[in-house]
Amino acid sequence: MSDSLSESGFDLDHVDRLLTTTRAVRKRLDLEREVSDKLIFECIDLAEQAPTGGNDASRRWMVIRDQDTKNELGRLYAEVGTLFINARGHLDGTGHPKERVVSSGAYLVENFSRAPVLVMCAIWGIHDNSGRPGLFDSAIPSAWSFNLALRSRGLGTAYATMLNNKSDEVAALLGIPSGVTTLVCFPVGYTCGHEFSPAPRRPASDITYFDQWGFTRNRPSIDGSARIEDGPGVVVEIDTDARPKAVWEVISDIGMPARFSEELVDAEWTSDGDRGIGSTFRGSNSIPDVRDWDTNCIVTAWKDRETFEWRVTDAQKPGAIWRFDLVEQGGGSRLRFSMTIGKENNGTAPRALKDPSQESEILRTRRLIHKANMQRVIEGVKGLVDG
Ligand SMILES: Cc1cc2nc3c(=O)[nH]c(=O)nc-3n(C[C@H](O)[C@H](O)[C@H](O)COP(=O)(O)O)c2cc1C
Structure with a gap:
């Protein structure tokens, strides 16, 4: 038995490693290695254990493998992502605190459609500022659980939300009905190597x-x-x-x-x-x-x-x-x-x-x-x- 078993029986070394090293992965996504449907189902099943307002089962997931569709999503992502490309031009080599994240974000803009699979998290409902639970609030916990599930299985992604600026075009492309909100489109792949570090955060x-x-x-x-x-x-x-x-x-x-x-x-x-x-x-x-x-x-x-x-x-x-x-x-x-x-x-x-x-x-x-x-x-x- 590990010394690090918690009162509830979890090995805290493993749990804490998962929680502290699930990073935004972009440059270290393996763009060549296929990701199976089996793994995606497994990760979505785990993610669906997340809480949801009113216990409504309103979340929906889309898995995009068709290359033409991925290319079109990549094109839309790049339209929004020009800001990353421009910022990279200004920051490269300056040592600016945002240099790395901007360079990494720009890389994703250029390679979005090359991810082996794109997984979109969506939810029935439109945010109406009513203050009722649901919608974004119910989708975000499961979207993060999906990240954690990926990481635990050797996969990685970045919490990519920029397509939200193109939601009409995305809905038309993917046949998403009105009344559904898309929140995040994960570029998913195996990670190149499995060592990731905790991020510097405020204590x-x-x-x-x-x-x-x-x-x-x-x-x-x-x-x-x-x-x-x-x-x-x-x-x-x-x-x-x-x-x-x-x-x-x-x-x-x-x-x-x-x-x-x-x-x-x-x-x-x-x-x-x-x-x-x-x-x-x-x-x-x-x-x-x-x-x-x-x-x-x-x-x-x-x-x-x-x-x-x-x-x-x-x-x-x-x-x-x-x-x-x-x-x-x-x-x-x-x-x-x-x-x-x-x-x-x-x-x-x-x-x-x-x-x-x-x-x-x-x-x-x-x-x-x-x-x-x-x-x-x-x-x-x-x-x-x-x-
Ligand atoms: C709400 C939200 C929106 C984000 N949108 C994007 C995005 O559109 N593109 C992207 O490359 N990363 C996006 N990210 C990832 C962040 O850039 C990333 O989490 C941050 O740089 C910290 O890196 P880390 O997660 O590795 O600690 C988003 C993250 C969150 C939480």
């Missing part, structure tokens, strides 16, 4: 919020309640039309974001030279009737146009860790502003630790104040860069 602790939108914890809590020990934090995010360069100019000039916050009213650099890891600045608050403070901050991460992190008071024993992260998003930027409350060197930890029965509530109240302030900061930054 759960960054993107999982507990009890209140934006409330994070760095570590799992022992009893589910918020505790200083677990690194409680807050995240706020905003999308801007402005590109990362413009947003970075505002957030990296520490006095600018500070002026939108009600707590940190003033901040100025106290170190000379280029800004970067090890630079310091002083932040202070002198709002009447509010606790006055004045604190040193040390920059602990700095990547131009991407990341700016600083620790309050002491880099090893920070009172808090604050951080801006910036990514390009849909032609603009997504700005993420986050903070983690430290175990010492702040006003919150001693209060929270004094009475464990109050710890969670004290952290909640403090974080609601942080969240409101941080929201003001990102909205202020957006106002500046988009205004």
Whole structure:
């Protein structure tokens, strides 16, 4: 028996490998090796175990093997896919973060019709924004199960949706009646080799919020309640039309974001030279009737146009860790502003630790104040860069 058997009897090494290495396969599709109907049936049967709204059996699958039909689908796919081909021309050799996916996507555009088999997942119904379950929501879980089933059997595919922009032409070509929505057309083949790596993704602790939108914890809590020990934090995010360069100019000039916050009213650099890891600045608050403070901050991460992190008071024993992260998003930027409350060197930890029965509530109240302030900061930054 494997050490990795779960309580329910699954070998987690295998299950986790399947879940973490089912990648979008394009350049590594074996375009020469035939794929049997038997395997396709098997994978669709597995996929059909996925949930469906109201338990309606409304999903339908199409398997396309006829080369003329595949060519026509390939032609339609390429009409939409010119954006990949053009983008590849711009990005090849630049080291841009999207260079690989664009090159891979462009390859698929050029070879779509050469996949040994195309499998389309469709569902009875038209998305009417009624909020009722079904339609896309019922098709997507099974479409992903189909991917997993393929991978487990040495096959691969990419979740190709661009034909959705040509749904009328696709329906005419394949004789699909009105009232049916097609969602994804999988180019299926054996994979060249079976080793695939997990993708770099954000850890759960960054993107999982507990009890209140934006409330994070760095570590799992022992009893589910918020505790200083677990690194409680807050995240706020905003999308801007402005590109990362413009947003970075505002957030990296520490006095600018500070002026939108009600707590940190003033901040100025106290170190000379280029800004970067090890630079310091002083932040202070002198709002009447509010606790006055004045604190040193040390920059602990700095990547131009991407990341700016600083620790309050002491880099090893920070009172808090604050951080801006910036990514390009849909032609603009997504700005993420986050903070983690430290175990010492702040006003919150001693209060929270004094009475464990109050710890969670004290952290909640403090974080609601942080969240409101941080929201003001990102909205202020957006106002500046988009205004
Ligand atoms: C909703 C959705 C639509 C997608 N559409 C396409 C597509 O039209 N063409 C394509 O080549 N890949 C498409 N993909 C695959 C993504 O590009 C791919 O999942 C992503 O680059 C991450 O790669 P990975 O799955 O290997 O981690 C789509 C994925 C999803 C979830």
